[in-house]
Amino acid sequence: MPEAALPARALRAPASQARGARGEALAGLFLTLPAGISYVLLLLLPTIAAVLLAFTDYELGAPDVRWIGIENFRELVDDRGFVISLRNTIVYVGIVAPASIAGALVLALLIEATTRGKALFRAVFFLPVVSLPVGMATAWQYLLHPTIGPVNAFLRDVGVAGPAWLTSSDTVLLSLAFIGIWEAIGFNLVLFLAGLTAIPRELHQAAEVDGVRSAWERFRLVTWPLLGPTTLFVVTITMIRSVRVFDSVAVLTQGGPNRASEVLLYTMYTEGFTFFRLGYSAAITLVFLVIVLGLMLLQTKVLDRRVHYG
Amino acid sequence: MAERPSQPGAELARLLFLGLLGLLFLMPYIWMISASLKPLDEIFRASLNLIPEGGGTLRNYARVLAEVPVAQYLWNGIVVCAGILLFQLMFAVPAGYAIAKLNFPGREWVFGAVMLGLLVPHHVPALPLYVGLSWLGWLNTYASLIIPSTISVFAIFLFRQFFKALPDELIHAARIDGMGELSIVWRVIMPNALPAATAFAIFSVVAHWNDLFWPLIAVTGHERATPALAILYYRSEEAGDDFGALMAASVIMTAPLVLAFLLAQRRFVEGIATTGLKG
Amino acid sequence: MAGIAISNVCKSFGSFEALRGVSLEVQPGEFVALVGPSGCGKTTLMRIVAGIERQDAGRISIGGRDVGQLRAADRDVAMVFQSYALYPHLTVAQNIAVPLVMRRLDNLQRLPLLGRWWPGSRAARQAIHEDAAKAAAALGLGSMLDRRPAQLSGGQRQRVALARAIVRHPKAFLMDEPLSNLDAALRVQTRREIVDIHRRAGATTLYVTHDQAEALTMADRVAVMLAGEILQVDTPDRVYSDPQDLRVAGFIGSPRINTLPAEARGDGAVEVAGVPVGLGTPDCGPLTLAIRPEDLRPDPGGRLEAVAEHVEFLGESLLLHGRLPQTGTAVTLRLPPGSQMPSGSFRLGFAAERALLFDAAGRRATLRLAVHAHA
Numbered sequence: 001m002p003e004a005a006l007p008a009r010a011l012r013a014p015a016s017q018a019r020g021a022r023g024e025a026l027a028g029l030f031l032t033l034p035a036g037i038s039y040v041l042l043l044l045l046p047t048i049a050a051v052l053l054a055f056t057d058y059e060l061g062a063p064d065v066r067w068i069g070i071e072n073f074r075e076l077v078d079d080r081g082f083v084i085s086l087r088n089t090i091v092y093v094g095i096v097a098p099a100s101i102a103g104a105l106v107l108a109l110l111i112e113a114t115t116r117g118k119a120l121f122r123a124v125f126f127l128p129v130v131s132l133p134v135g136m137a138t139a140w141q142y143l144l145h146p147t148i149g150p151v152n153a154f155l156r157d158v159g160v161a162g163p164a165w166l167t168s169s170d171t172v173l174l175s176l177a178f179i180g181i182w183e184a185i186g187f188n189l190v191l192f193l194a195g196l197t198a199i200p201r202e203l204h205q206a207a208e209v210d211g212v213r214s215a216w217e218r219f220r221l222v223t224w225p226l227l228g229p230t231t232l233f234v235v236t237i238t239m240i241r242s243v244r245v246f247d248s249v250a251v252l253t254q255g256g257p258n259r260a261s262e263v264l265l266y267t268m269y270t271e272g273f274t275f276f277r278l279g280y281s282a283a284i285t286l287v288f289l290v291i292v293l294g295l296m297l298l299q300t301k302v303l304d305r306r307v308h309y310g
Numbered sequence: 311m312a313e314r315p316s317q318p319g320a321e322l323a324r325l326l327f328l329g330l331l332g333l334l335f336l337m338p339y340i341w342m343i344s345a346s347l348k349p350l351d352e353i354f355r356a357s358l359n360l361i362p363e364g365g366g367t368l369r370n371y372a373r374v375l376a377e378v379p380v381a382q383y384l385w386n387g388i389v390v391c392a393g394i395l396l397f398q399l400m401f402a403v404p405a406g407y408a409i410a411k412l413n414f415p416g417r418e419w420v421f422g423a424v425m426l427g428l429l430v431p432h433h434v435p436a437l438p439l440y441v442g443l444s445w446l447g448w449l450n451t452y453a454s455l456i457i458p459s460t461i462s463v464f465a466i467f468l469f470r471q472f473f474k475a476l477p478d479e480l481i482h483a484a485r486i487d488g489m490g491e492l493s494i495v496w497r498v499i500m501p502n503a504l505p506a507a508t509a510f511a512i513f514s515v516v517a518h519w520n521d522l523f524w525p526l527i528a529v530t531g532h533e534r535a536t537p538a539l540a541i542l543y544y545r546s547e548e549a550g551d552d553f554g555a556l557m558a559a560s561v562i563m564t565a566p567l568v569l570a571f572l573l574a575q576r577r578f579v580e581g582i583a584t585t586g587l588k589g
Numbered sequence: 590m591a592g593i594a595i596s597n598v599c600k601s602f603g604s605f606e607a608l609r610g611v612s613l614e615v616q617p618g619e620f621v622a623l624v625g626p627s628g629c630g631k632t633t634l635m636r637i638v639a640g641i642e643r644q645d646a647g648r649i650s651i652g653g654r655d656v657g658q659l660r661a662a663d664r665d666v667a668m669v670f671q672s673y674a675l676y677p678h679l680t681v682a683q684n685i686a687v688p689l690v691m692r693r694l695d696n697l698q699r700l701p702l703l704g705r706w707w708p709g710s711r712a713a714r715q716a717i718h719e720d721a722a723k724a725a726a727a728l729g730l731g732s733m734l735d736r737r738p739a740q741l742s743g744g745q746r747q748r749v750a751l752a753r754a755i756v757r758h759p760k761a762f763l764m765d766e767p768l769s770n771l772d773a774a775l776r777v778q779t780r781r782e783i784v785d786i787h788r789r790a791g792a793t794t795l796y797v798t799h800d801q802a803e804a805l806t807m808a809d810r811v812a813v814m815l816a817g818e819i820l821q822v823d824t825p826d827r828v829y830s831d832p833q834d835l836r837v838a839g840f841i842g843s844p845r846i847n848t849l850p851a852e853a854r855g856d857g858a859v860e861v862a863g864v865p866v867g868l869g870t871p872d873c874g875p876l877t878l879a880i881r882p883e884d885l886r887p888d889p890g891g892r893l894e895a896v897a898e899h900v901e902f903l904g905e906s907l908l909l910h911g912r913l914p915q916t917g918t919a920v921t922l923r924l925p926p927g928s929q930m931p932s933g934s935f936r937l938g939f940a941a942e943r944a945l946l947f948d949a950a951g952r953r954a955t956l957r958l959a960v961h962a963h964a
Contacts, residue, residue: 020485021413027491028414035405036420038461043427046435046442053437060441107328114324123575124332127339130516130571130578134538135564138545139342142553150341153356182335187582194583205641206674208661210753211691220701221687225678244431247522251542265433265523272437273527282437289434296429 406469888938
């Protein structure tokens with residue numbers, strides 16, 4: 001039997017090892033350089049600038065800039081428009097997040113349990129995720145149009161007077177939230193499906209043998225606990241994505257009527273690019289950043305440990 | 311689960327429910343296409359017919375194609391998404407590999423910076439980037455649309471995770487064979503990065519084709535408008551009069567990604583799922 | 590304790606026939622090992638007995654009762670899975686208690702939060718906890734009741750799975766390769782423990798494994814399965830020394846039994862490689878002569894010639910690998926340590942009664958060799 005030569009690959013003479021290590025270090029630095037430069041120029045500096053801007057009264061085209069400390073934030077607190085915007089955003093997230101998470105979970109359980117058509121159903125519900133939000137928003141505008149829209153036409157046929165979904169301040173936020181749920185469910189569905197298929201089948205079988213008879217019991221004993229990490233991820237991602245609502249507002253309502261659909265990012269956009277009050281807009285951005293960071297912190301600190309079993 | 315004697319009744323109920331819900335889910339698409347094929351007077355009659363009377367008309371599409379520089383917009387979309395993806399990969403793949411496999415001073419700091427970057431939504435640097443680009447006079451160009459998105463910390467993170475799972479022996483063997491570090495990146499790492507790159511590419515293209523926020527900021531006018539912006543413009547110009555044409559425009563701009571999805575469904579879903587679960 | 594009766598069970602997956610009319614009877618309190626190579630269908634059969642898979646045809650009876658219509662939860666069998674299938678979010682105590690919780694508490698007592706305070710719940714849960722602790726203690730897990738599976742070693746997880754099985758005193762135990770994920774030393778030790786549990790509980794056990802040594806050491810009877818069929822069910826001794834099928838002879842025993850192509854001359858003489866080795870059968874035609882490595886020895890008076898190729902030192906014995914030059918057939922001899930090793934050409938000898946004759950279809954010929962190999 002031929003004896004294998006001691007793998008020379010493991011051993012390097014000290015001198016060449018040092019050279020090798022240096023070469024590796026140089027290569028490492030060289031390879032990270034482009035990313036590093038663009039990181040600094042396009043992410044780090046602008047973010048710092050945004051944070052700093054929040055404490056100035058910078059307006060585009062204004063001759064000079066002054067440092068005004070927390071004046072912007074004081075103004076925000078008093079600004080009724082901002083308060084409404086913040087409240088609307090919270091309401092929007094409060095509707096979209098739970099509904100799209102629970103809805104996606106139910107759909108995932110149903111689709112997982114079917115024997116045929118899984119891919120088809122998955123595709124149907126996932127379609128909104130890849131569709132141009134602006135394009136679909138205009139489709140929704142047509143659907144929900146008070147006079148010529150199919151929804152109200154259908155309601156008329158059954159004798160119900162449909163409201164002006166997107167133009168009445170009572171229903172506009174709700175309508176946008178509904179569209180938001182429609183947009184978000186597919187994404188969550190795919191994540192839940194992946195989580196469900198990752199659950200080892202033997203665990204379900206063991207539960208059967210142990211005496212678990214109903215689907216609800218099996219869900220409680222096996223599915224829900226093992227879906228923990230996925231659920232946590234879906235919750236965090238959904239909340240962050242829904243806080244970022246912008247497209248539908250920009251296209252359909254521009255925050256109206258009467259700020260009834262004003263949301264955080266849209267306010268930030270108008271303050272910055274319609275009124276050119278960049279300092280003020282940066283302050284709003286900072287609030288937005290704090291909210292997002294808070295949500296992420298919630299995930300890692302509070303919930304993460306409870307959900308991973310070792 | 312599938313081996314259990316499945317009650318056919320339950321299966322039927324499930325299929326019915328999913329089918330019905332699916333149909334409801336598709337309503338926006340169905341009505342969008344239907345309206346795009348109807349003449350204006352029929353739309354205003356608010357009939358509940360899905361099939362346009364008289365077989366429908368292509369007048370809306372004709373109008374859109376005549377009045378709107380559709381090709382220009384679609385081309386812009388392609389250029390911007392491709393450009394962004396190209397630079398993202400160019401920056402992130404080497405960096406991800408370096409952080410994952412190479413030992414260099416400051417590596418932990420770099421990775422820390424990447425993780426920190428993941429926390430910051432892209433809306434935050436938007437303002438200063440706008441100011442900077444404006445000062446450089448680069449607004450309203452492809453550059454303004456592409457440049458800010460070229461740094462994707464998410465991509466770096468993703469590739470780092472991916473390369474970490476690659477066996478070290480692959481690289482050791484290449485070194486023994488005499489390959490220099492850069493050669494290794496070019497000949498060994500890049501080809502092996504394809505699965506992760508494909509998944510990321512899908513994620514990136516979908517995100518940037520659909521993005522409204524940044525193009526709205528960086529671009530005014532029609533020359534460099536992306537598909538998302540195009541619809542916004544058309545809508546404000548139409549002011550809710552010609553729904554048929556508006557629907558046609560929406561169909562045209564939405565169709566490319568939807569068709570790509572329908573053709574490569576599994577890849578899309580896997581791409582979004584795996585990047586989502588790792589990120 | 591109940592017996593298990595499997596009659597004529599068939600199962601196909603698409604066009605692949607996994608089980609072709611399999612029948613087996615396990616007596617109450619008996620330990621039967623179902624052994625065969627991967628893919629032979631043994632796990633499928635076990636899953637059908639448990640009720641987590643449904644057969645296409647055939648009957649399963651447990652304790653004399655046809656359980657075909659019963660789902661797994663109602664069959665009162667316990668199963669130990671190859672991967673242990675422990676609930677990762679529950680502690681050891683809770684894992685073991687699951688079967689009891691499912692059976693002794695009713696729906697209301699099991700409700701998420703309210704269930705604890707429902708009437709009767711406290712007493713029942715107390716009793717459950719005691720029984721679970723007892724089962725845990727029986728398997729040496731008493732000090733680990735509050736740990737989670739992720740904090741346990743492979744061997745400990747295995748025992749939790751066993752404890753979960755024994756805690757409810759089921760009619761029968763089904764074990765699906767429970768030891769294959771353990772390292773060698775642990776496997777041997779756990780083997781004995783499983784047999785101990787079986788004896789103490791007097792439990793009917795159907796044990797699936799691909800390791801023939803495991804089957805031989807543990808079981809009262811061994812069922813050898815290949816390609817969806819059970820070829821032989823017998824005591825370990827008889828399955829080893831009296832195989833009825835060439836495939837059984839080849840699967841059982843390590844190192845593999847020697848199979849020499851032979852010929853029956855029609856006048857009773859049996860020849861191997863043209864050399865008459867004894868009298869066997871009046872028929873004419875090709876045969877296979879099978880003989881175990883420990884039954885072959887170098888014998889200067891023997892009739893068969895072989896060429897030595899190489900020697901393997903096993904510690905408690907030596908394996909001499911060689912070849913019959915005329916046919917190229919490989920032979921292996923197991924010799925006691927310190928034996929004189931022949932080199933080059935040498936002659937083989939064996940006791941005629943140790944030789945097994947198989948016909949061309951692989952079935953055991955009823956007559957044995959009658960005359961010593963050297964005459």
